[in-house]
Amino acid sequence: MTDTPAPRHIPDRLDKPFSSAIFSWEALLVAVAVAIFAVNSFASPYFLDAWSLSDLTFNFTEKALIAFAMALLIISGEIDLSVAAIIALASTMMGMAVQAGAGTPVLVAIGILVGLGCGAFNGLLVTRLGLPSIVVTIGTMSVFRGIAFIILGDQAYKGYPSSFAFFGQGYVWWVVSFELALFLVAAVIYWFLLHRTSFGRRVFAIGNNPVAAQFSGVRVGRVKFILFCLTGLMAGIASVLITSRLGSTRPSIAQGYELEVITMVVLGGVSILGGAGSILGVVLAAFIMGLVTFGLGLLNVPGIVMSIFIGLLLIIVIALPIVWRRVRRERFT
């Protein structure tokens, strides 16, 4: 064999100087999180308690699980507004199974499979028919939740088996709930998938330029289809958790979650235009949203007022780097 030159190492991204690490999105989020944490611990004596902090995580784990998959979907330039409706439909199906006498393993399987099926349906409409995902998922949102309403009307399913309660109410170890453990595991898996695999690189490539990605041999349609399936799957898992935590199903379950999930993703620094974002950012955003709602809750601030803070936080955190860049540019030129 002839000598082959050693493969040239092409870095995946350039090393960043320390200064840019300080001004990175994630650093900004950490600063916000620390600030909120500090304010909360001063404001309420009940905040700094292991069990309080454990309760806090229930505020965001379910939404964050969906947010991971949603982050990938948004990075690829698509969006799914039907996730909350998927939760409702999956929960309704689980409720029907309970009436038919299904046991816990069957319930979990039904929840997850219904989620996956709904995601695949969205994915087919978007990739096979080439429709804009924002409109398709507004439609499927009404269809999925509409089916739940047709089945349930103004009734509710109850009577879930007691072993089913573990997923939403159980603890794995000390104050670590099953939901929190699942959140951490999912965070690692999605971090690996997005930042350490070629699949993740493809997702970024598609988001930056779908046409160029197509010509570079990326199967754009297939990748997007997989992402829709993943998002549906996570919504199915979230449905199992929520149903288990509440112990009942109404067709209005998880109403409005889709916008909260997207807020979480955008707050986490994922570009709504696609092509940029990180899982770490989403994890931090999830914590920030949990901290804000829980901290304000301890101070007896009503939920609707908290939403003002979340909304302001979203706009300010997005606006800050833009204003900052503009100020710097004006100073140097």
Add this chain to the structure above:
Amino acid sequence: MKVLLKYREVWLLAAIVVLIGLISMRFPGFANPANLRQVFNDTSILMILALGQMVVILTRSIDLSMASNLCFTGMVVAMLNAAHPAIPIPLLIFITLLVGLVLGAINGLLVWRLNIPSIVVTLGTLTIYRGATFVISGGAWVNADQMSPDFIGLQRAAFLGTPVLSWIAILVIALFFLLMTRTALGRSIYAIGVNPTASVYAGIDVGRTKFIVFCISGMAAGLCGYLWISRYVIASVEVANGYELNIIAACVIGGISIAGGIGSVGGAVLGALFLGIISNALPVINISPFWQMAISGSAIILAVVLNARGERRQGRIILKKAEAA
């Protein structure tokens, strides 16, 4: 005839006629003019909102905050009316337009000056405006007995046999029609949606035009704030919760492309009417109202599938093989 068939509004109109025909088979009274006028009146608010949303969507933006804007402005005028019944209704309508305009302008400024994508801005203001409604009202409701008779009665008063609410809707439709077909602003709005870069070279201030469309959608939402509250005679934080997606649904069914640049006043009106007919028809033909959501969802998907033909704007595929892969 062939020329007519090219317009999707014609197809939508045909679909609506077929729909009314089908409903009449189950319930003959549905198609009589008095009932259709009632349906139009019921849909007036959605039509005005859909028109406001339309100009935003045409510029490749979206306004998710319209329902929250409506809720806030509605609460403002309801509280004003409850506290000072002497304030004349025309002044209240002016206030509702003004408050809506300010809320819309906030969206517009953030989009224009900071270049934040409109979906993010309005996702934020969606929660902020509704939260602000809670703050100004303290969570309390304004009930029918606190509102003055004029406040409630204006839109119900009949003018030439048709309620004032319908006349307001007709006026708004006419204004939007003039705006979109007879003014430079209307042309700019279409131009930006079709090709923002080319618009800049054509001398259109894209940012400023986007600011203006958000002001328009804000004013439309503000006007509907008063109309909604005086129609359903209750002002609370829950008013029109989740309605932002109905507004977008009406636009989508009306053939307004979410990618911008395609859509018309007639489309938005017909899209809203389509949804209005469905919600009015279900009770009279004995279908549980719980079916409504699934039916309108299916209508949205069907509309997108039909509208998608002929508006594909993907990259030009030079290598056919690459497309097949």
